[in-house]
Ligand SMILES: Nc1nc2c(ncn2[C@@H]2O[C@H](COP(=O)(O)OP(=O)(O)OP(=O)(O)O)[C@@H](O)[C@H]2O)c(=O)[nH]1
């Protein structure tokens with residue numbers, strides 16, 4: 001059971017939050033349960049960007065409940081975006097592996113033991129969750145969103161041949177030094193950022209394993225990345241196409 | 245070499261091969277049926293690529309898993325989590 005502990009492996013989960021008051025306690029509870037069951041050594045780093053809904057206050061309660069060795073609060077004063085939230089969180093991570101996931105319950109912690117198993121199985125540098133393979137899938141998407149997602153994924157596969165099936169997902173496990181290196185190299189924003197991470201990882205010769213995940217669209221709270229998603233996605237895709 | 249360069253390289257290769265065969269002096273030595281097939285070849289290729297893309301995306305769309313069970317399981321777990329957290333003194 002404690003194979004991970006014996007080898008000195010520790011997993012740092014980065015949870016960026018913005019207005020996730022409802023979701024944060026639930027995701028933390030599920031994470032703790034999943035890690036306790038698998039017996040892995042872990043810490044959860046919550047990076048809240050001054051959410052007006054009081055996410056930080058809930059985070060403080062969770063820190064008291066689970067202990068400040070398990071729940072680390074690394075808030076920032078204002079909304080500075082996801083990319084820098086990961087960098088900020090990573091600087092405080094003490095694990096040798098880092099797991100990045102959304103705090104909105106669309107990424108279920110039950111897959112983390114599978115990520116860990118996969119990583120060990122192939123000694124991978126990165127393990128990426130995928131909605132597009134095997135038992136992977138989505139819940140709560142209408143036909144339009146599915147078409148866009150499948151279409152965008154197809155075009156990306158054709159143009160970039162990235163060697164991973166889910167480029168825009170953000171549920172992944174990285175070796176810490178690999179994530180550090182990738183963060184230095186990647187400049188894109190939003191969905192394109194996740195895509196660039198995989199493309200650069202391939203360029204640098206890192207290995208990538210994949211685990212099918214079910215993505216359940218957020219139950220609580222508002223969608224934050226809206227607006228001109230498609231246009232900025234295409235722009236980013238073409239930029240990567242021309243430069244990598 | 246960037247992905248764009250790779251694409252241009254392959255397209256240029258195919259393009260020159262087609263041009264020399266279909267339009268160049270070499271083409272006149274080929275039998276007439278061959279020439280007739282060769283001429284609209286780029287158009288065929290384009291249509292075939294289009295069909296392939298549509299079919300692939302269509303198939304993947306139709307086989308995109310709906311994770312009904314996962315959503316239900318999550319709802320159950322949310323209830324369980326709320327109860328346990330409430331017992332531990334969390335004020336939502
Ligand atoms: N710290 C921080 N977290 C953020 C910021 N923007 C989004 N997040 C968090 O990042 C995660 C992903 O953001 P989402 O809004 O769920 O983005 P999405 O999954 O593309 O969109 P929806 O799920 O449809 O809303 C969530 O946990 C958010 O709370 C930010 O600027 N700062």
Ligand SMILES: [Mg+2]
Pocket residue numbers: 102104106218
């Ligand atoms: Mg989300």
